[in-house]
Amino acid sequence: MAGNDGFSPGGYLLACCKYRTKEEILELFRSLGVKYISRSRVDWEPLFSIPLDRTPYYLANKEGFERLAAVYGNHIRNAAMAPVYIKKVNDTIGLGVFAAAPIDAGEFIGEYAGVVQVAGKHTVTYTSENGYESDYSWYYLDSPQGAPPLEINGRLEGNEMRFVNHGTAPNLNVEHTIVDGQWVLFFTAARQIAKDEQLLISYGEEYWDGGYRTMAEQTDPAAVCHGKG
Template identity: 30%
Template sequence: MNREYRILTTRISINSQRQFLLKHGKFVARWLTKDEIVREYQDLTILNEFREKFQYGFSIISEENEIDPFENLIQVQSNRYKFFDVNEYIPGAVYCDCKDFQLMSCRTYGCENWKRGVECTAACPMEYDCMNRPLQSTSNEAYLEVFKTKQYNWGVKSRIGFFRNHFIAEYKGMIKSNNDETVSSVYSMDLGKTTVVDASSFCNAMRFLNHSCLPNSYSSLRAVDGQWRLGIYALRDICSHEEITIDYGKNYAQNPEICYCQAPNCAGIIGGKKEFEIEPKKWREPFDEMTRFFERFFLRKALGNNSYLIRWSYH
């Protein structure tokens, strides 16, 4: 029996097949199905060991012990500042003319502030129709829930859903210089040209965002009262209780970690090169295999001879 290979991670391919990222010696890792592994290695021992481990979960947190995810962390309502670059130009808000042009809201490139990456002020002529002040006026943090996931330590989800491009929450922490040696390589995000927001000690629930090669949210810098702030927005419609994920980006590949997002375009490592891209708004998160089996079975029964009409999209 050949036991030289090892399984790094797994994903559900675009045609709903379970694939495994197999590494054999010094060869480049390959995505293979179970049948392909059987044909090449005639040994499922290692594969079954991985599947059992994956099913149980890779988390190091004990099921029996309830641990506070914010233990040894300081939850903040707003950013703390250790560094503020007075030389960096940050655009300020102007009185937009959206009302004169009868725009529906200021959340459009017709708004002078919006297209400059600036939030309007409370004195905006559009008043309640402005919609370009989420970082100042919207707080969804009461709906956010930090939960234990199987493949990671923690993740974050919301008890309410979000429409595409809608504001979810702000990524909060300690504002530091990007030259500060104490900046976390894991929990920091760029904030302008010279600063970062470091959520390694001071943070909110957004600290627990997990990576996905096919995320459902994205980050966007907005200028608010002369300061850069980082908002997290929905990349597509997000259902309630769905895990909120973000793409950590290529820089994260400097310290590669195995990725367990299971997206069909999963790179295998966080920040790695994806084999192909998928339009996020056309993608929905997959059910587990058993749910998909029953869905397919009952849909075929309902369609009868017209089963060829089935077009699969993940839910």
């Protein structure tokens, strides 16, 4: 999810450049006070002792999850990332993610990396650097018995996927499956994506129900977002 990360810790809007190389992207993360991680990190350690592939939700959808793991499992393990770059969309939206080369339908884009933690661990506050705490949170992908409500939070630790914005005509699919015993949230191309096209997902109606977020028009009228990334 992408927040309005067009601001440096000092409050100044970042230059309208493209962050293409790994070093440029890492420098962007450092300037925002965000730790770059290529894979999600589990903070709630009891999760390691829960057999997530035996829950009712997993078993009811086992065939589909196994198919996703077979197709995308190695991409996830290797922390693969499609050819993308980050740049500012506009002053309202902040940063977004764009295709650095044509991307075929079904291609793996990247894991949404963040911290798997107890949901609402931090108070929902707003800062110009990193938006709302919940702007970068996805509900955890299952509700294992005995576990508190969990989330995958990319606000202070994450990768390029934290900057993917919401669009009314998204070109990415949001997928999830279990790889090596843990749930993984990741994006794939919903269709052929042209070079320099912005990558967009749908956050879903629940995201906008909080009352403190509003949509803002981007250059592409189909792409609207203010907040989550």
